[in-house]
Amino acid sequence: MLIIDIVKKHEPITSEEIAAKLNITRAALRPDLSILTMAGILEARPRVGYFFAGKNTKSLLAEKVRSIKVSEIKAVPVVIKEETSVYDAIVTLFLEDVGTLFVVQEDGSLCGVVSRKDLLKIAIGNADIRQIPVSVIMTRMPNLVTVTMEESAFDAARKIVEHQVDALPVVKLKEAEGKVKYEVVGKVTKTTITKLFVELGRV
Amino acid sequence: MLIIDIVKKHEPITSEEIAAKLNITRAALRPDLSILTMAGILEARPRVGYFFAGKNTKSLLAEKVRSIKVSEIKAVPVVIKEETSVYDAIVTLFLEDVGTLFVVQEDGSLCGVVSRKDLLKIAIGNADIRQIPVSVIMTRMPNLVTVTMEESAFDAARKIVEHQVDALPVVKLKEAEGKVKYEVVGKVTKTTITKLFVELGRV
Numbered sequence: 436m437l438i439i440d441i442v443k444k445h446e447p448i449t450s451e452e453i454a455a456k457l458n459i460t461r462a463a464l465r466p467d468l469s470i471l472t473m474a475g476i477l478e479a480r481p482r483v484g485y486f487f488a489g490k491n492t493k494s495l496l497a498e499k500v501r502s503i504k505v506s507e508i509k510a511v512p513v514v515i516k517e518e519t520s521v522y523d524a525i526v527t528l529f530l531e532d533v534g535t536l537f538v539v540q541e542d543g544s545l546c547g548v549v550s551r552k553d554l555l556k557i558a559i560g561n562a563d564i565r566q567i568p569v570s571v572i573m574t575r576m577p578n579l580v581t582v583t584m585e586e587s588a589f590d591a592a593r594k595i596v597e598h599q600v601d602a603l604p605v606v607k608l609k610e611a612e613g614k615v616k617y618e619v620v621g622k623v624t625k626t627t628i629t630k631l632f633v634e635l636g637r638v
Numbered sequence: 639m640l641i642i643d644i645v646k647k648h649e650p651i652t653s654e655e656i657a658a659k660l661n662i663t664r665a666a667l668r669p670d671l672s673i674l675t676m677a678g679i680l681e682a683r684p685r686v687g688y689f690f691a692g693k694n695t696k697s698l699l700a701e702k703v704r705s706i707k708v709s710e711i712k713a714v715p716v717v718i719k720e721e722t723s724v725y726d727a728i729v730t731l732f733l734e735d736v737g738t739l740f741v742v743q744e745d746g747s748l749c750g751v752v753s754r755k756d757l758l759k760i761a762i763g764n765a766d767i768r769q770i771p772v773s774v775i776m777t778r779m780p781n782l783v784t785v786t787m788e789e790s791a792f793d794a795a796r797k798i799v800e801h802q803v804d805a806l807p808v809v810k811l812k813e814a815e816g817k818v819k820y821e822v823v824g825k826v827t828k829t830t831i832t833k834l835f836v837e838l839g840r841v
Binding site for chain 2: 466476500528529534555556558589596628630633635
């Protein structure tokens, strides 16, 4: 529509200027302008003029991406105990068909994360991987990057990219014996984000 | 604005029905309806009624996700030769800090893909990984899932999810000695898609 196009191109623009461009009177323009303003398509600022108020695609997209919560997309985590041998951890990785294992203490609280690369590094060494527990090679608290249910998919993806990890444990804080502990209630991985991306592309 | 809200809620809805809901005459409603239709906010279908025509966020997102080309997002692939030993492949994986290696023939054409899991599986066996070439453990053509520059980020992500792979080689077709061969010109991985997702969330 002509008025919208004119405002988009020349904002801020007064009603006199719009009328002049359309070669009509201000009186003839007034009903159109008031309906467009009421519809939220144009925005009128006193003494300045009319602006195009419609949100652009980029900010709509960003809003959507940031509105999706971790709780909506989280996947099921595979957890192992600290005492699990590196060999058994590798077997679990294949059996469960995952890329990252989360390591928990006796009370179930998170204490480490083991990746395929951690396992590969030890596997090519000369160590006896049936004797070594994963606790020796895992990345430990407090060096773990975690995410909570209330954070967004965007937050999770940003952490994955910035910290160069494949997976984040989704954690719930709990207090036990005066200490803050983390319960693992899910995971968000590069796979989770890739699946979400595919969902966004479906119409 | 009231008219838009009514149409959104009751579409398709005739002008008589809208007028009745607003307790005004059709004649009084007509100018507003025609301006909203011209502005592309409402859509009028003869004998059916008015629809809300504004694009919703979901279809805008899908359009955006499908409009991004592989050529815009592809990353640099790490390639190795068929004769490379499994041990050297693992060393390359760590040195280059990647998750997937692409295997090429003497003439540079793609013949296989090696993942961290392929390498981990052989590394925990009893084989001498310094003697075994990657060609023994790689996934081979024609079982490889590939993508071209002209396909979309959505296409690539969908292939990654459906075929459960971490990375796709971006290939260019070339003819040599009467055979169709693939030149590796990039890669799209779960990392690539995760980074793109973060970009979409930035304002």
